[in-house]
Amino acid sequence: MPHHTKPARRSARGRWWPFVVPTLVLTVAFFLLPFLLNVYFAFTQWTGFSSRISVNGVDNFVNLVDSGVLPVAIRVTVTYAVVAMLMQNVISIGLALLMQRSNRGNSFFRALYFLPVLISPLAAGYIWSAILEPRGPLNQAIGLVVPGFDHAWLGDGTSALVAVAFIDVWKWSGIVTLVYIAGLNAIPRSLVEAATIDGANAWRAFWSVTFPLLAPSFTFSVVVSFLGALNAFDIVQATTRGGPGDTTSVLNIAMYRQYNGGFFGMASSISLTVTILVVVLGVPLIAFLRRREVEA
Amino acid sequence: MTTHGTTARRRRPATPRSELLRVVVLGVIALPWVLIPMWLLLVNSVKPYGEASQLDLALPREWRWDNFAVVFEEGDYPTALLNSLAIAVPTLASVLLFGSMAAWAFARSRRVSMKVAYNVCVLSVLLPPAVLPTIYELQTLGIDGTRLGYFLVMVGTRLGVVVFLATGFVRAMSVEIEEAAAIDGASKPQIFRLLIVPSLLPVLLVGGVILIITIWNEFLFALFLLRGEESATLPLGLFRFASASSEVVAFRWDLVFAHVVLTSLPLVIVYLFVQRRLVQGLSEGAIKG
Numbered sequence: 125m126p127h128h129t130k131p132a133r134r135s136a137r138g139r140w141w142p143f144v145v146p147t148l149v150l151t152v153a154f155f156l157l158p159f160l161l162n163v164y165f166a167f168t169q170w171t172g173f174s175s176r177i178s179v180n181g182v183d184n185f186v187n188l189v190d191s192g193v194l195p196v197a198i199r200v201t202v203t204y205a206v207v208a209m210l211m212q213n214v215i216s217i218g219l220a221l222l223m224q225r226s227n228r229g230n231s232f233f234r235a236l237y238f239l240p241v242l243i244s245p246l247a248a249g250y251i252w253s254a255i256l257e258p259r260g261p262l263n264q265a266i267g268l269v270v271p272g273f274d275h276a277w278l279g280d281g282t283s284a285l286v287a288v289a290f291i292d293v294w295k296w297s298g299i300v301t302l303v304y305i306a307g308l309n310a311i312p313r314s315l316v317e318a319a320t321i322d323g324a325n326a327w328r329a330f331w332s333v334t335f336p337l338l339a340p341s342f343t344f345s346v347v348v349s350f351l352g353a354l355n356a357f358d359i360v361q362a363t364t365r366g367g368p369g370d371t372t373s374v375l376n377i378a379m380y381r382q383y384n385g386g387f388f389g390m391a392s393s394i395s396l397t398v399t400i401l402v403v404v405l406g407v408p409l410i411a412f413l414r415r416r417e418v419e420a
Numbered sequence: 421m422t423t424h425g426t427t428a429r430r431r432r433p434a435t436p437r438s439e440l441l442r443v444v445v446l447g448v449i450a451l452p453w454v455l456i457p458m459w460l461l462l463v464n465s466v467k468p469y470g471e472a473s474q475l476d477l478a479l480p481r482e483w484r485w486d487n488f489a490v491v492f493e494e495g496d497y498p499t500a501l502l503n504s505l506a507i508a509v510p511t512l513a514s515v516l517l518f519g520s521m522a523a524w525a526f527a528r529s530r531r532v533s534m535k536v537a538y539n540v541c542v543l544s545v546l547l548p549p550a551v552l553p554t555i556y557e558l559q560t561l562g563i564d565g566t567r568l569g570y571f572l573v574m575v576g577t578r579l580g581v582v583v584f585l586a587t588g589f590v591r592a593m594s595v596e597i598e599e600a601a602a603i604d605g606a607s608k609p610q611i612f613r614l615l616i617v618p619s620l621l622p623v624l625l626v627g628g629v630i631l632i633i634t635i636w637n638e639f640l641f642a643l644f645l646l647r648g649e650e651s652a653t654l655p656l657g658l659f660r661f662a663s664a665s666s667e668v669v670a671f672r673w674d675l676v677f678a679h680v681v682l683t684s685l686p687l688v689i690v691y692l693f694v695q696r697r698l699v700q701g702l703s704e705g706a707i708k709g
Contacts, residue, residue: 138608140525140534147522147579148537154576155544158557162550222446233446234699239454242687244637244655247680250662251457254673260475261460299702306705355548358639383552392552399547406546
């Protein structure tokens with residue numbers, strides 16, 4: 125092909141920038157600018173009671189730490205994110221293995237298990253608060269075996285945090301499962317079969333062949349589910365609103381409480397903390413999982 | 421069938437018994453995972469208040485279709501539905517159009533300024549958007565609390581996803597057809613419309629459905645940015661309705677469930693149409709390109 129002999133690439137008349145301008149303007153104006161402003165507002169006294177915004181250094185953070193709000197919210201958020209991420213990936217890999225093969229029956233089940241993805245997190249929260257009510261369907265079912273069982277799943281700090289994380293997992297599992305199915309189907313079948321022929325049982329074959337080769341899907345799903353859970357808000361607001369006490373008060377709930385109280389600067393400080401957590405925990409997590417991919 | 425051991429094993433289909441076991445396991449898990457929650461929701465949305473408060477799975481003794489009428493009137497459902505449509509549809513259209521235009525440029529141009537712009541866009545995929553300064557900025561622009569402001573924020577915070585997905589996709593495409601078209605005198609807008617958009621359709625379809633699900637269900641920014649009654653979207657309408665009902669008496673499960681049914685309905689209807697291609701696209705790896 126003659127045009128390949130020329131070093132300069134040929135491209136159509138006209139410039140590239142008109143194609144980029146709408147995206148760049150909107151992203152800079154409504155994502156980047158607020159994001160940068162937040163770094164500033166986090167160190168200001170900004171309230172709903174006065175129109176003046178004044179820099180007050182690290183006062184907001186000192187206040188939030190002294191009152192215990194921030195340490196609790198960070199602990200709750202990280203616990204929530206770890207629990208949600210673990211449950212999400214174990215459950216979704218399991219479902220993906222069951223529905224891996226493409227056939228008519230599995231198309232039906234894939235579509236069925238996808239349904240919770242459509243429901244708004246808020247609605248998912250309401251549905252599961254009904255199921256988890258002390259006299260709700262779950263305890264009615266347990267009551268068949270253990271008469272009189274009436275544990276308040278959302279009324280006890282420990283079970284509430286796990287329950288809310290579970291609702292998050294339930295809501296998103298349909299999509300994560302499909303990502304894993306894509307990963308499973310990208311693995312050359314001959315490799316798994318070679319292991320089986322060499323005498324490995326299904327369990328061994330999964331851990332020594334399938335799971336390592338699932339690394340790209342694993343990286344993607346672990347990162348997305350973990351970072352997503354650090355931003356949790358809707359489901360918590362629909363179920364426990366941060367309670368009982370502050371046992372499920374994730375950072376965004378704490379942020380909303382400050383905002384409702386008129387403490388906009390404090391709310392910005394908590395919001396900045398979410399960003400810092402995403403960077404401080406997310407970047408090493410991505411780096412670690414990527415390295416693991418290369419080794420696999 | 422060949423008698424050669426290895427080949428026979430490699431070609432061996434799943435035995436009917438293990439296949440049956442798999443289907444049974446999937447069915448048994450689907451019961452508490454999907455079917456019972458959906459049943460609980462549907463059946464209790466048509467029960468009277470007292471019956472629904474028992475939160476059981478029995479059919480209604482008295483069918484109360486009126487619940488939906490109550491949601492329509494007291495829950496202001498038609499307004500919220502129109503608001504959701506008026507925000508979600510233009511958001512999706514703008515994000516897909518602008519995002520794929522930019523993605524093409526990012527994938528093909530080698531200028532440093534383009535690389536910087538690309539990284540700014542992709543940053544928005546990973547980092548959470550900041551809601552309070554957004555309020556401040558919209559106040560400064562005089563569009564705080566309006567649907568226009570919320571729409572602009574939705575677009576600005578979601579373009580990154582499309583740019584990220586589509587740029588990877590375009591990079592994997594051969595550039596030669598575009599070069600040939602350019603030599604034949606095609607302009608950039610022509611090439612974009614006739615070559616790039618058709619090739620991007622699979623990724624735009626799957627990306628578009630994921631986006632419409634998250635935009636339609638978006639709650640955090642709606643809660644902060646849309647404070648007026650008349651501008652509420654469906655999730656916000658549901659939240660206010662549920663919160664109001666719990667303040668007056670005990671939680672009105674009947675009405676909240678009826679609202680959840682009506683709020684989820686539009687997406688479920690869309691899903692019925694695109695279900696096959698969406699699930700197939702995702703399970704073939706459309707998200708990761």
